[in-house]
Amino acid sequence: MSDRASVRDVAAAAGVSVGSVSRVLNASGYASPALRQRVLQAVEQLGYEPDFTARHLRTGRSRTIGYLLPNIANPALAAHLSEVERLTQAAGYSLLVGSSERPARDRELVAFFENRRLEGLIASPSFEYPDPAESPFSKTALPVVVVERDLGDAFDSVLMDHAGGLRQAMHYLLTLGHRRIALFVSGANLAPGREKLRGYREALAAAGLPFDPGLVFMPESWLESSRDCMARLLERPAPPTALIALGTQMLSGALHVVRGKGLEVPRDFSIVGIGTTETLELMYPPATALRYDYHRSAQVAVQLIMDRIARAAGPPRRVILDWDLVIGGSCGPAPGR
Amino acid sequence: MSDRASVRDVAAAAGVSVGSVSRVLNASGYASPALRQRVLQAVEQLGYEPDFTARHLRTGRSRTIGYLLPNIANPALAAHLSEVERLTQAAGYSLLVGSSERPARDRELVAFFENRRLEGLIASPSFEYPDPAESPFSKTALPVVVVERDLGDAFDSVLMDHAGGLRQAMHYLLTLGHRRIALFVSGANLAPGREKLRGYREALAAAGLPFDPGLVFMPESWLESSRDCMARLLERPAPPTALIALGTQMLSGALHVVRGKGLEVPRDFSIVGIGTTETLELMYPPATALRYDYHRSAQVAVQLIMDRIARAAGPPRRVILDWDLVIGGSCGPAPGR
DNA sequence: TTGTATGCGTTATCAG
DNA sequence: CTGATAACGCATACAA
Numbered sequence: 001m002s003d004r005a006s007v008r009d010v011a012a013a014a015g016v017s018v019g020s021v022s023r024v025l026n027a028s029g030y031a032s033p034a035l036r037q038r039v040l041q042a043v044e045q046l047g048y049e050p051d052f053t054a055r056h057l058r059t060g061r062s063r064t065i066g067y068l069l070p071n072i073a074n075p076a077l078a079a080h081l082s083e084v085e086r087l088t089q090a091a092g093y094s095l096l097v098g099s100s101e102r103p104a105r106d107r108e109l110v111a112f113f114e115n116r117r118l119e120g121l122i123a124s125p126s127f128e129y130p131d132p133a134e135s136p137f138s139k140t141a142l143p144v145v146v147v148e149r150d151l152g153d154a155f156d157s158v159l160m161d162h163a164g165g166l167r168q169a170m171h172y173l174l175t176l177g178h179r180r181i182a183l184f185v186s187g188a189n190l191a192p193g194r195e196k197l198r199g200y201r202e203a204l205a206a207a208g209l210p211f212d213p214g215l216v217f218m219p220e221s222w223l224e225s226s227r228d229c230m231a232r233l234l235e236r237p238a239p240p241t242a243l244i245a246l247g248t249q250m251l252s253g254a255l256h257v258v259r260g261k262g263l264e265v266p267r268d269f270s271i272v273g274i275g276t277t278e279t280l281e282l283m284y285p286p287a288t289a290l291r292y293d294y295h296r297s298a299q300v301a302v303q304l305i306m307d308r309i310a311r312a313a314g315p316p317r318r319v320i321l322d323w324d325l326v327i328g329g330s331c332g333p334a335p336g337r
Numbered sequence: 338m339s340d341r342a343s344v345r346d347v348a349a350a351a352g353v354s355v356g357s358v359s360r361v362l363n364a365s366g367y368a369s370p371a372l373r374q375r376v377l378q379a380v381e382q383l384g385y386e387p388d389f390t391a392r393h394l395r396t397g398r399s400r401t402i403g404y405l406l407p408n409i410a411n412p413a414l415a416a417h418l419s420e421v422e423r424l425t426q427a428a429g430y431s432l433l434v435g436s437s438e439r440p441a442r443d444r445e446l447v448a449f450f451e452n453r454r455l456e457g458l459i460a461s462p463s464f465e466y467p468d469p470a471e472s473p474f475s476k477t478a479l480p481v482v483v484v485e486r487d488l489g490d491a492f493d494s495v496l497m498d499h500a501g502g503l504r505q506a507m508h509y510l511l512t513l514g515h516r517r518i519a520l521f522v523s524g525a526n527l528a529p530g531r532e533k534l535r536g537y538r539e540a541l542a543a544a545g546l547p548f549d550p551g552l553v554f555m556p557e558s559w560l561e562s563s564r565d566c567m568a569r570l571l572e573r574p575a576p577p578t579a580l581i582a583l584g585t586q587m588l589s590g591a592l593h594v595v596r597g598k599g600l601e602v603p604r605d606f607s608i609v610g611i612g613t614t615e616t617l618e619l620m621y622p623p624a625t626a627l628r629y630d631y632h633r634s635a636q637v638a639v640q641l642i643m644d645r646i647a648r649a650a651g652p653p654r655r656v657i658l659d660w661d662l663v664i665g666g667s668c669g670p671a672p673g674r
Numbered sequence: 675t676t677g678t679a680t681g682c683g684t685t686a687t688c689a690g
Numbered sequence: 691c692t693g694a695t696a697a698c699g700c701a702t703a704c705a706a
Contacts (some may be wrong), residue, residue, distance in 0.1 A: 006683055017693040022685055029686090030691060052453045054683035057390050057698050064433075072422060073615070075341055078415035085409060085436055094453070096401075096431055099422055116389045116431070223615075252618055278410070278560075304603070343699055354677045359701055366702085367675060391699035394682050 001211045005046040014042035025050065048233055056117070064094045066113040066306060070126035072100050074222055075291055077124070077249060079276050080147070083298030084122060093119070103136075110136040120305040124148050124255045128190050143308035146299050150191040156304040158297055164190050165290045165323030166199030166244070167206075169272045172288070172325060173242045174207050177334035178270060182215045184245035184254060185274065186222040193218055196274075200244070215240055220248065225253040232259050241334045243304060247275030247289065255283070266332035273330070285329035296321055342383040349378035362387065370515050393454070401431045402642060403450040404451070406437050407463035411559055412585060414461070416613050417484070420635030421459060428643060430456070438463045440473070447473040457642040461485050463519055465527050480497055480645035482638050487528040493641040495656045499529050502627045502660030503536030503581070504543075506609045509662060510579045514671035515607060519552045519570055521582035521591055522611065523559040530555055533611075537581070552577055554587075563587045567594040578671045582628065586610025592620070603669035610667070624664035633658055 011018045015214045016035055023029040024039040031039070042048070056062045069077050081097065088095045096118065098109040101235055106125050113121055121137070129135035132152030137144045146157040164184075164318040173181050183200050187193030197218065204211050214236075217229040226245070230253065233240055243258075245251040251273050255265070263269045265285065273289035280289045301317045307314075348355045353372055360366045361376040368376070379385070393399045402425055406414050418434065422559040425432045433455065435446040443462050450458055458474070466472035469489030474481045498584045503520075510518050520537050524530030534555065541548050551573075554566040563582070567590065570577055580595075582588040588610050592602070600606045602622065610617045610626035616653040617626045644651075 007685090008683080018684085019693060021685080026685075032691065035692080049452055050685095051446070051683050053394050054388055054698090055685075057394050057700090058684045058686085059680090059701090060698080062390070071411075072419035073412075073443070075412055078412070078418075079410045081415075082409035082436065085434055089435065094433055094435075094449075097422055098426065098431075098433055099419065112431075113385075115386050183478075225618075226674045243706085248615070249618060252620075256622070278585075281586060282587070305704090311603070343702090345699085355700080356677060356679095356702075357675090360676085363701075372676075387701095391682090392701080393697090394684090395702085397682080532700055570685060609704045 001091040004051070005048040006272075007048075007050070008242075010042045010046055010048045013046060013219050014038040019194060034087040038071045053204050060117070060120055063092060064096055064118050065120040065122065065309075066098060066109075066116075066118045067098060068098050068106065068109050068113075068123040068125060070099065070122060070124070072099055073096065075279050076222075076276055076294065079278070079294040080124075080298050080301075083295050084302055087298060087302040091302065097301055103127050103129070107136040110140050114140055118142060119309050121203070122144070122147060122301050122305055126190075127152075135272070140200045142306060144314065145308070147297065147304045148190075148192055153316055153318060156308060156317050158300045158304065158321065159191065160292065160297065161320050161322050162195035163199030163202065165274075165325075167203045168323065168325045169244050169290055170200060170203030170207075171329065173244070173270060173272065174203070176242075176270065177330060179209060179334065180215065180238060180240040180242075180244040182214070182230075182240040182243045182245075182254075184217045184218070184226045184229070184243060186219055186246055186250065188218040189220060194304065217250075218320070223249050226250045227253040227257050231255040232257070236264075242270040242331070244272045245274065247273040247279045247283070247287070251275075251283070251287075266330050268335055270331040270334075272325075277326075280328075283330065287330040288328040289330075290323045291326045293321065293324065303322045341388070342385040343388070344371075344385075347376065347385045349381055350383060351375040352394060353657055381655050384656070399454045399456055400429060401433055401437060401453070401455050402457040402459065402646075403433045403453075403455045405435050405437060405443065405446050405450075405458060405460040405462060407436065407461070407494070409434065409436055413631065416615070416631040417461075417635050417638075418627075420632050421639055424635060424639040428639065432558045433552060440464050440466070444473040447479070451477055451479055453567045455479060456646050457482070459484060459638050462488075463527075463600070467652035471517055477580050480642060480649065482642045484634065484638050485527075485529055490653055490655060493645060495637045495641065495658065496528065497629065497634065498657050498659050500536030500539065502611075502662070503533045504540045505660065505662045506581050506611075507537060507540030507544075510581070510609065510668065511546075512609075513539070513607065513668060515579040516546060516671065517552065517575060517577040517579075519554070519567075519577040519582075519591075521563045521566070521580060521587040523556055523561060523583055523587065525555040526557060546629050559583065560586050562590040562592040564594050567591040571595070571598050571600075579607040579609070579668070582611065583607045584610040584616045584620070584624070588612075588620070588624075603667050605670040605672055607671075609662075614663075617665075620665075620667065624667040625662040625665040626663050626667075628663045629656060630661065634660045 007018045007021050012023050024031050024036050078149045085095045100106045120143040122145050145157045185196050260270050273287035276292050343467040344355045344358050347358045361368045361373050422432045459482050483492045501581050522533050595606050610624035613629050617624045
């Protein structure tokens with residue numbers, strides 16, 4: 001009773017041929033009710049289940065997709081990954097995860113996924129290849145869906161409208177009378193960061209305000225603390241009265257400094273967070289924030305990859321999702337107004 | 338140039354047999370330098386790479402392990418998963434993730450992993466089977482390493498010493514003069530929660546203090562907010578002066594209420610957090626906390642599963658890791674002392 | 675030292 | 691409608 005039963009065992013037990021077993025189980029071709037009955041019974045009795053690997057080898061379908069991302073520990077990515085996993089499982093697929101923070105590793109992983117004959121790949125690499133043709137993703141036959149990266153329009157992609165989100169947040173703060181608004185976001189080298197900066201600048205321009213690079217803190221890593229930068233900003237003769245910040249290290253670090261200075265939120269200083277509900281809940285008071293709908297993004301990503309797997313043809317699709325500005329208690333009128 | 342090359346193509350190109358190609362590539366058996374040379378050249382030229390699936394089918398080694406966990410979005414689990422992924426990749430293995438929050442799904446996933454012939458399984462199920470023999474993990478031939486769960490001593494396991502950690506935290510607060518200390522942790526039904534409660538009670542007993550169940554809030558989910566409970570506690574004639582709380586929703590919710598009451602941390606109220614450094618960084622002031630060393634836990638888990646894969650024999654090993662109590666700025670002497 | 679042949683567990687294509 | 695049998699791509703025991 002140690003080894004698993006194979007088709008042959010089932011065939012023997014049912015007194016039929018292996019072909020018939022396969023036909024019954026896959027509902028391919030016809031089988032008489034009597035034969036069908038005997039096969040099913042033998043299957044039941046032996047607890048037979050077709051071996052996934054052998055089936056994969058034969059059919060060429062691995063029923064597995066890969067997810068390439070920089071770092072699973074990043075809360076926003078973990079949330080997204082979590083949803084993707086749920087949805088892929090629901091669709092009868094498995095999820096192989098691979099983390100990479102270097103182009104060389106990106107290449108390795110893609111080659112690896114390819115070698116394992118995955119059916120598709122969801123990718124959110126840590127490096128945004130300036131020349132799309134140079135990216136490992138354009139050299140593979142694997143269907144690829146790009147998440148939150150700009151790798152040209154040769155790929156299906158799902159992105160948040162970061163620029164639009166920032167315009168919303170800025171509009172809100174500007175309406176409250178703020179004129180010096182700091183921006184702390186990570187990823188100067190990636191689309192989410194770049195686009196946020198663009199939205200920020202556009203909102204300033206639309207309001208006829210100058211752009212002050214000194215108010216922007218944009219390190220590469222999401223783990224970076226913004227304490228020093230915030231401290232310097234508050235030393236200025238005309239310090240910012242509001243901040244828009246990514247809701248993990250960026251936001252908390254800044255918050256510590258603001259409060260350490262004796263400033264009270266939202267009376268003396270206003271804050272708009274950016275992130276998942278879960279992360280932002282940790283703030284006190286509950287932040288007014290651009291809420292990242294990772295649930296929706298994951299849903300679109302899985303939909304796109306499944307569509308692409310089902311029928312490879314068709315032009316690339318680019319889905320852009322809006323941000324929700326959720327009003328909390330961390331913003332007030334600009335001081336002295 | 339569409340399809341991939343197979344051993345046969347390589348053999349043909351090199352003018353040798355498929356057996357020789359395989360032998361050269363796997364360094365099994367001998368091959369003359371000349372033949373070796375020709376094979377390698379053909380491999381290079383065709384960009385040949387042995388198909389993983391076919392190799393798996395033939396050798397029986399899938400070089401893949403599974404990770405079963407309740408929810409990837411839980412920051413502590415995501416951090417652990419992230420480390421496990423890094424380490425398994427480094428060991429030449431892939432990681433298949435599956436999330437499950439119900440016993441039925443646990444069973445499905447185990448069956449699925451088994452069917453895919455994974456070589457091992459790291460499991461941290463959401464349900465702690467009271468009768469170990471009834472768990473899906475005891476019915477599988479797969480090597481299993483259990484993380485943060487008590488599923489009996491038939492499995493390799495890696496656990497944190499939750500009771501010991503809580504004794505440390507309690508000792509610290511008791512030394513500061515606190516006598517009414519609240520405890521907010523999740524998972525009454527799982528080892529981490531149960532053990533924390535045990536440590537809490539042991540510390541009380543050792544100090545000759547009575548156990549007040551009213552001071553303990555222990556919901557099942559880590560997402561639960563503790564606001565209402567905290568609010569009620571502060572209404573009591575003799576409210577708690579300190580709190581030990583899990584560093585996500587539990588902690589932040591309580592903190593909101595404490596501050597909403599006009600109490601200042603750590604002057605009027607002391608707090609010890611429990612969680613990862615990243616999560617606890619979000620607090621202000623930086624919390625004194627039991628820091629979860631997920632890096633170490635992941636390392637041990639991967640080590641155990643790899644050992645078990647290499648040689649299945651040997652008695653189960655149980656590794657228990659200590660907590661670090663990191664002193665921050667969220668604790669002070671008990672008020673009125 | 676190298677080539678040949680068999681089988682891993684399936685599915686699919688044939689005859690019958 | 692059903693039963694042999696080939697083939698997926700590889701590794702390996704055995705023969706040469």
